Amino acid sequence: MLFPTTSLPRTPDRVVITGAGIVTALGIGWKSNAKGFRTGRVAFRPVTLFDVSRNRAKTAAEADLPPNLPPTHLNARQIFRLDRAGKMLLLAACEAWEQAGWQPSENLPLVLGTTGGGMALGENYFRQATQQPQRQRAQATRAVYYQPQVQARMILDALDFSGPITIVSNACASGGNAIGHAWELIRSGQAERVVAGGYDALCEMVFSGFDSLQALSTTVCRPFDARRDGLALGEGAAIFTLETLESARGRGAKILGELIGYGTAIDQHHLTQPQPQGSTTLAVMKQACASAGVTPEEIDYVNAHGTGTALNDSSEALAIAEWAGPRVASLPVSSTKAGIGHLLGAAGAVEAAVCLMTLREQWLPPEIEFETPDPACKFPVVKNPTDARVNIALSNSFGFGGVNATLIFRRWT
Amino acid sequence: MSRIFVAGIGAVSPAGWNIAALRAALDRGELLPVQSLERPGWKNPLRARLVPPARPEFLSHPRLRRTSPITHYTASAALEAAAGLRASPAAKNVRLGIVVCLQSGCVQYSCRFYEETLKNPATASPLVFPETVYAAPASHVAALLENVALACSLVGDPSAFLQGVLLGAQWLEENRVDACLVIGAEETNWITADALRLLDRPAVISAGAGALCLCREEKSGVELSAVTDAHTYTAKINHAQAARAMRAQLKISTNELLCDGLGNHSRADAAERAAWRDWPGPRVSPKRIFGEGLMAAAAWQCVAACDAVAGGKFTAASVSLVGSNQQAIGARFEKSRPFDA
Numbered sequence: 001m002l003f004p005t006t007s008l009p010r011t012p013d014r015v016v017i018t019g020a021g022i023v024t025a026l027g028i029g030w031k032s033n034a035k036g037f038r039t040g041r042v043a044f045r046p047v048t049l050f051d052v053s054r055n056r057a058k059t060a061a062e063a064d065l066p067p068n069l070p071p072t073h074l075n076a077r078q079i080f081r082l083d084r085a086g087k088m089l090l091l092a093a094c095e096a097w098e099q100a101g102w103q104p105s106e107n108l109p110l111v112l113g114t115t116g117g118g119m120a121l122g123e124n125y126f127r128q129a130t131q132q133p134q135r136q137r138a139q140a141t142r143a144v145y146y147q148p149q150v151q152a153r154m155i156l157d158a159l160d161f162s163g164p165i166t167i168v169s170n171a172c173a174s175g176g177n178a179i180g181h182a183w184e185l186i187r188s189g190q191a192e193r194v195v196a197g198g199y200d201a202l203c204e205m206v207f208s209g210f211d212s213l214q215a216l217s218t219t220v221c222r223p224f225d226a227r228r229d230g231l232a233l234g235e236g237a238a239i240f241t242l243e244t245l246e247s248a249r250g251r252g253a254k255i256l257g258e259l260i261g262y263g264t265a266i267d268q269h270h271l272t273q274p275q276p277q278g279s280t281t282l283a284v285m286k287q288a289c290a291s292a293g294v295t296p297e298e299i300d301y302v303n304a305h306g307t308g309t310a311l312n313d314s315s316e317a318l319a320i321a322e323w324a325g326p327r328v329a330s331l332p333v334s335s336t337k338a339g340i341g342h343l344l345g346a347a348g349a350v351e352a353a354v355c356l357m358t359l360r361e362q363w364l365p366p367e368i369e370f371e372t373p374d375p376a377c378k379f380p381v382v383k384n385p386t387d388a389r390v391n392i393a394l395s396n397s398f399g400f401g402g403v404n405a406t407l408i409f410r411r412w413t
Numbered sequence: 414m415s416r417i418f419v420a421g422i423g424a425v426s427p428a429g430w431n432i433a434a435l436r437a438a439l440d441r442g443e444l445l446p447v448q449s450l451e452r453p454g455w456k457n458p459l460r461a462r463l464v465p466p467a468r469p470e471f472l473s474h475p476r477l478r479r480t481s482p483i484t485h486y487t488a489s490a491a492l493e494a495a496a497g498l499r500a501s502p503a504a505k506n507v508r509l510g511i512v513v514c515l516q517s518g519c520v521q522y523s524c525r526f527y528e529e530t531l532k533n534p535a536t537a538s539p540l541v542f543p544e545t546v547y548a549a550p551a552s553h554v555a556a557l558l559e560n561v562a563l564a565c566s567l568v569g570d571p572s573a574f575l576q577g578v579l580l581g582a583q584w585l586e587e588n589r590v591d592a593c594l595v596i597g598a599e600e601t602n603w604i605t606a607d608a609l610r611l612l613d614r615p616a617v618i619s620a621g622a623g624a625l626c627l628c629r630e631e632k633s634g635v636e637l638s639a640v641t642d643a644h645t646y647t648a649k650i651n652h653a654q655a656a657r658a659m660r661a662q663l664k665i666s667t668n669e670l671l672c673d674g675l676g677n678h679s680r681a682d683a684a685e686r687a688a689w690r691d692w693p694g695p696r697v698s699p700k701r702i703f704g705e706g707l708m709a710a711a712a713w714q715c716v717a718a719c720d721a722v723a724g725g726k727f728t729a730a731s732v733s734l735v736g737s738n739q740q741a742i743g744a745r746f747e748k749s750r751p752f753d754a
Contacts, residue, residue, distance in 0.1 A: 003640035060425025143608035164643035169547035209542035401548030
């Protein structure tokens, strides 16, 4: 039974990550992504997935997907029905699962963050329904497979496990919240292991949506730069296997890092704009630090939400300065959206993977296009590939609707 | 383990904009009339049970001016469920949580914005796009209620409403909020009616919302006593097996009320119908009256269960949620026990 819970008051379990899978425009898998993030590679190119000839912005960070998916328990019909988002989700999940060395099991929760699920299928449905209203072919399948819980079930079938599925859709904080929720499930004793992460694919409606808001850069995505003129969109997925330290140690698993803190709250200022002084961001960063038992002085790197929009970056910069205090002058900060774009529901998860990379490989991801700091930035923005000692990294994610999420990771040695 | 109580309930349905209307329609047991819903490119309309038009006072709030019906339904149900809480002098100090559960979500503005995009993305409305995101209703309701500490939007088939209830219960158990509104909501649009026609031809789409206000203190005499495991559909577990497993965990006795998810048709309901075929006790089926409200219908089931217990009609009521494509899960609400029981 899921309620009432049977767990007794206890010291929360430590939560470690034993598998990580990642797909972005930088590549498929940890290795190619780590190489790209470490050098600050910029992956934007003209959009090919849909027509952008009448949009202001013309580029995005499209992922190149392999012609064949890794072997799983999915049958040919299930594989045929996977859309772009589902394929990225599957690729990331397979990498994480294999790395963790987990075996098929029951009662293993899956927590995913997404903003659109199989949105492209929904778009296809709409176009066919309005442009060929008498044609019904494939519409029923689209109506089912665009739903994120159905894509999540494909992961269960692919990897042969079962358990409750939770789909968090807090806009661009979804990935961070999904991982945070998984952390809470383990800490509270409701689960020993959880698969969690986020995914989103580029699609026409969302691209046009951000374009209509004039939120997309028509030049170069430069988070925290005084000359920034907007964000750039990308796509991808990141999936993690999280488990108690005891579980990981018990089976001799390789530990990639420890998730030590999580904070979340809602900014009620506006549907799409953060509170200008960053008060909610400040609150969630403090909350995450309190839950992790660390101070800003102990944080070695901040992977900022840093979209590249005027309002987000100034608000976040003010919050970081207030939160970090004297530490701010030497606290390295960067936004990896400068290279791969804003991955929306996948952003928090992919940026969590970047934090794990910095912790494991001891470097900081640069923003190669960054030139002139915004006056609100009191911190050094990482602009060149840098080797560094990183023991604790913090990642921020904020979404339309105002949900903010902060995750804190610690190096495992 | 904390005990979780239901401090209030709220509903918007094709019967009207409050619990009283929902209760009266369920008591009458008569199907609500079906209206027409125009579908682009078709001469014949689709069928729907629509929420009666209304202009609630809260729509004058600046944040709600341009919102779509799903936000109106969410807000109305939330305000009704939280009315008792907000009447308290200490209301301003209450840390609220909001969990909004959706399946189709903000389809009206999504269709409108995508239609504009296809015509010409250069003129697609920037005012409409932000209202298309799943998180929009929760955001607006948080702004309306003001003292919201935590908010989350969950997406899934209708069974995910009980995961929303569990998330709210978890926040309460961890003392992160003092009360939590869990709301299931949907709005009607031709595209959802069209999809439902393809998947479950006899069903009639409907819309609305249902809300539970959860808290740690006994307020209404209704207590959440159990939520079963989530019996997720997989390659190895089909709908019928999952529904049977859920029923086996519910342990409902025949003098208690069953709030099921059956509609007026057999194909889509087959698993749930089979699981409860031998149920001899009383039952209420909101979807028979109101239509296929997706996540709102799941919320109506829970609201109806709580209302039946709060009104003294039954000492306990169980909710059976056999979702369309995610899982089967059930919950039990009962008259609250004394604290020393």
